[in-house]
Amino acid sequence: MPHERWKSTVHLTGPGYWVWLIPLESGVTSVGIVMDDTVYNSANIHDPQSAVRWLEQNQPRCADAIAGATFLDFVRLPNYAFDCKKVLSADRWAISGEAGFFADPFYSPGSDFIAIANGFITSLMADDRMGKDIQLNAAVYEKIFRSIYQNTLSLYVDQYGGFGDRLMMGLKTLWDIAYYWGVLSLLYFRDALCDYQKMRPLINDLLATQELNQQIQALFRERAKQRLVLPARGVFLDQYKVPCLKYFNDVLQNPLDADVQTDLQRNMEILRCVAGGVTELLQGVSLQDMAPAAREWIGDNYCYGLLA
Numbered sequence: 001m002p003h004e005r006w007k008s009t010v011h012l013t014g015p016g017y018w019v020w021l022i023p024l025e026s027g028v029t030s031v032g033i034v035m036d037d038t039v040y041n042s043a044n045i046h047d048p049q050s051a052v053r054w055l056e057q058n059q060p061r062c063a064d065a066i067a068g069a070t071f072l073d074f075v076r077l078p079n080y081a082f083d084c085k086k087v088l089s090a091d092r093w094a095i096s097g098e099a100g101f102f103a104d105p106f107y108s109p110g111s112d113f114i115a116i117a118n119g120f121i122t123s124l125m126a127d128d129r130m131g132k133d134i135q136l137n138a139a140v141y142e143k144i145f146r147s148i149y150q151n152t153l154s155l156y157v158d159q160y161g162g163f164g165d166r167l168m169m170g171l172k173t174l175w176d177i178a179y180y181w182g183v184l185s186l187l188y189f190r191d192a193l194c195d196y197q198k199m200r201p202l203i204n205d206l207l208a209t210q211e212l213n214q215q216i217q218a219l220f221r222e223r224a225k226q227r228l229v230l231p232a233r234g235v236f237l238d239q240y241k242v243p244c245l246k247y248f249n250d251v252l253q254n255p256l257d258a259d260v261q262t263d264l265q266r267n268m269e270i271l272r273c274v275a276g277g278v279t280e281l282l283q284g285v286s287l288q289d290m291a292p293a294a295r296e297w298i299g300d301n302y303c304y305g306l307l308a
């Protein structure tokens with residue numbers, strides 16, 4: 001629905017920062033500027049006027065669009081990521097939502113974290129109600145949950161420097177979404193994530209896929225250090241036309257009782273091809289010289305869009 005596009009969250013990205021535009025139901029628009037320390041330390045934003053001045057210099061079209069608007073509220077929130085010691089206790093208490101931890105608003109994973117936490121909590125409550133000892137499961141779920149949180153944090157830490165670099169951002173959004181749909185969403189959609197018995201046989205596969213993710217995130221961090229300014233060229237990259245994303249999304253529609261390990265392992269094979277392609281493109285390999293399997297799963301449309 002192209003004419004409804006404005007209703008989604010719009011992200012304007014630049015080196016070391018991004019700006020959100022979120023039209024709220026009440027008719028008010030939320031505008032947020034999220035920065036890494038390098039930009040924050042030089043931006044000198046302390047009130048609505050200085051925020052607008054910063055936008056005029058860095059995102060002039062956004063500044064034009066909100067010129068003359070009435071500010072209803074202004075908040076500054078340094079060091080917004082936080083953690084806490086424990087969220088799932090065998091002593092029959094638990095924390096869900098942002099009272100526990102928060103990583104970063106870029107991909108807006110808040111409801112995912114709430115849903116996952118609630119899944120773990122429900123599973124523990126059900127076991128407790130059946131009179132089972134929940135010590136082990138509480139510890140295991142805490143560990144899984146923390147590893148999801150750490151994995152999520154790794155998508156952002158030291159990566160904001162690359163947010164003005166269209167090649168990095170094109171590849172980053174491709175990889176992060178592929179990994180999210182191919183691994184975490186698969187586990188969630190199959191009711192495996194919050195079920196210790198279903199997770200146990202998958203642990204080795206998951207460790208391998210996590211390692212692959214960390215390798216790719218390290219490449220993004222390396223690239224982000226350059227703080228390149230390669231503005232987008234206005235090419236629309238339709239996720240549905242990216243073969244790996246379409247495939248991962250189709251797999252999510254499989255029935256609940258389809259074998260999750262088989263699907264996970266197939267997804268991992270594809271993710272390895274995509275990882276190879278992402279690595280090659282970051283290294284400047286041309287489309288013609290790219291490994292055919294990577295090209296097959298990333299798709300020529302996407303590659304041409306990035307390299308345009």
Ligand SMILES: Cc1cc2nc3c(=O)[nH]c(=O)nc-3n(C[C@H](O)[C@H](O)[C@H](O)COP(=O)(O)OP(=O)(O)OC[C@H]3O[C@@H](n4cnc5c(N)ncnc54)[C@H](O)[C@@H]3O)c2cc1C
Pocket residue numbers: 020022030032096097098099105108109110111112
């Ligand atoms: C700009 C932005 C965009 C986002 N977009 C998305 C998105 O697209 N998708 C998504 O899933 N998530 C998104 N999130 C994250 C999502 O909003 C949060 O994850 C979610 O609201 C957290 O819910 P919560 O109930 O844990 O905390 P909150 O929503 O913060 O609720 C806590 C409530 O507790 C109240 N409270 C606090 N202290 C006290 C007290 N002492 N006594 C009584 N009440 C108290 C607060 O007033 C508040 O109402 C976004 C966040 C931001 C900032």
